[in-house]
Each structure stands twice: as C-alpha cells, then as structure tokens.
Amino acid sequence: MTLVISCAGAATAWGDDPFGCKHSHCNLQGDGTYPNVVVGIIRRIGHDQDSQQVFRWARHQEWWKPLPDDASAFASHVRPILLQTQGPHGHTSFTGLMGEDEFDTAPLNEGDLVRYSPHDAQHPSPAENTPAAWAYWRLVGCIQVLCRAGDKACIKPYRLGSYQHDTGKEVNLATGHVLTHGAVINPVNYRVLSNNTN
Template identity: 30%
Template sequence: MITFHRCFSVLSALLAAILATHSLFAIAEDDTNGIASVCPAGDCSISASGLKPYDAIVIGHPLKVLSQDEMRVLYRWAKQGAWKDFTDSETDYLERNRVVLLPTGAESKAVLVHMATPDYDDEAYVSGALIRYTPRAMPESYYPDGRPIHSVLAGCVGLVCSAGDNACFKEYPQGMFRFNDGIELDPITKKPFDGGHVIDPVSMREKVAANRQLRRTAHSQ
C-alpha cells in the first residue's frame, strides 16, 4: 500500500541530471556538534544531514519528525556552509518544510529527509508506519532568481505501510537503494552491499528472482 498524493514519478530525462549533479551528503563525526540535538543518540555519527537532495531511495520506519526548534538548529548550522547561498529566510524554511529522520538499514545509521509541508499534512506519519523517500526534480524555471531554494530539498516521501501492518512490512525491504536500479547501498561508502537486497524502484518490492544477477553486475562495475 503506497500512497503518492502530490508525489509524481521523475521524468527519465531529468533522472540523468539528478544522478549527475546531486549526491548523498554525509557529515563527518566531528562535524555533528552543531546538529547533534536533532538526532537520537548514536544516529548522528554518519547521518546524511539533508543539506543536499538525495539521489537514493530510503525505506524505513520514521525514527522521529523534527520539531520546529530542531529544524531551526539545522537551518542556522547549515546556513554557515552548504546553505549560505540559499535565499530562503528562516521563517520560510520552517513554514515550507518538514524533516523526517529515517533509518538506512545499516546499524545506527540514519538520514534526514525533507518533505514539503503540504505533503506531510496529507500523510499519516505515526509511530510504527513504514515510509519511503524518493528524489524529485523541479524544472529550472521553478527558481525565479535562478538559484535553488529550500523547496529543492523536498523529495517525495510517502506512506508504504500503516503502523502495525506486519504483512505489508514483509513485502518491502528497508534500507537505502540506488535510484536507477534499486540495488541496496552502504550509506557510508555509497557502494552496493555485499548480499544486499534489490528492489523495483517503482513498486519498492524486492526483485527476488533478479537479485543474484543484479548483485553480480553491481559488484563488477
């Protein structure tokens, strides 16, 4: 049961541009002091900070939804570096975005993903639900001043399984997966996991029959 609402499939013509220009942004352990308060204990050591759009699919049970105060900490920290050229004010950022912490499937590793406030308001993000993040592209004309604004950070985050639906949970592997072919990735190295899952990037379900050959192909690249 995947709900999409305002989240649309990314056009294939835009996919190459996403994969070529955006990558997962992992922050080093000694760089987390400014945002340590926004992550559960142990999850910030290599957390992707959400400072850039992701080019991967993430499926998992939300660990938490950041509060406005926690988002303010993240905004002020990021404005000193990766977001220094963004035009959004702090007020705009807080009004337009929600930030969800998702596990990656790796031990004690999580990522912060942005979603647009209207999309968040449409979904039932309750404890125990299973959700997924996929990247989404905006046309260049979306930015009237020619520079990215915080809306570009918001991916497509949707409900996969309702809380307590164990039968549904079994249908969807959890973790981080390559966007173009669904191969599971190590969140630290961004390389395929040895023996990891392979999912269909559209349905999010595991490609059981194809897994062995896809893993061989991935590791031979």
C-alpha cells in the first residue's frame, strides 16, 4: 500500500518537528487521501517516530476514524513522505502517506522529483482483505519517481504543483480549486503542456 513520501536523514532544518505538526497541520491536506496529483521534491522520508507523531496529530483532530487506534501499528503500515511543492504563494510543503510495503519495493531518496497520487483502479488492492487493511489502503497514495536527485536535465519538463488527476489543470493545494493562471500538465507523464503563470 502507498501513502506519502518522506526522506531518510537527519531532521536538520526542521528540528524536532520535521512534518510541521506543531504549526502546519503536519502538512496534511485533510481527513483522507489527497485527491489530486502532487509533483514535488522529497525533503524528508519519515521514520517510525514521524509516523506516530503524524498519526497522533490526525487522531487528535478526529481524523482517520476507520484506522485502528494504535500509533505503533500505523507506523508499521504507513510511511509519511514530506514533499516540497509549489503553492499559489511560493514553495510549500505536503505530507504524502505511502504504504510501508510499497515503500520497501520502491527506493526513494531525498531530492528525488516524484509524483504523488491517490490509488485508482489501476493500483492493486491491499494484500489482506480485512477492514484494517482496507482502511490503511484508502488513506495512502502512490509515489512514482520522475527524476533522481541532481538530474537537472530530467527535471526541466516538470513543474512543481498540485494538479487535477484527469485534466492536468493546476489547482490550489489547500482548496483544490483550479488556478486561473495555473499550468497544465499531461496527466499521463506529468510533463508541462502549458505554463500560464503570467
């Protein structure tokens, strides 16, 4: 199963709150899977303590009610990934959730350019057919590496941002509303088709 991205490494600039749970809602965008595509750069890959912190914050908000009320179980199933992306007012952060089993099969690194999207009909269902497995699966999304860290030539055709899954139109990360002067990406390969940001 796949949730959101997070980077391995020291917390450095983020101190003891790398996912922004004290001031920025853990950089989550609501109760459930974020419904749009996010193109961003991995800034941190979460560890068990990060997963538990994100879980406790979300449960304090009364989110994720279908999940078992167990932070350590959450950490064994879900890995938070912190992405830097583009919002209407400049760079912003987004926490995506990725299933631990999918994380183990897809090597991710800080600095990679990735695409996060919710599960859809093309993605497999959970390995176990239990209520808990389905609850986790419905929360997480899929991460695809578009470019490895440092590959400047690869990054050129992409633009950080949040986009509608079906049309590729850029949306406000927080509200989901289409941006009047936003970019449009190809919803299949995520490359920019038009950059109407003037």
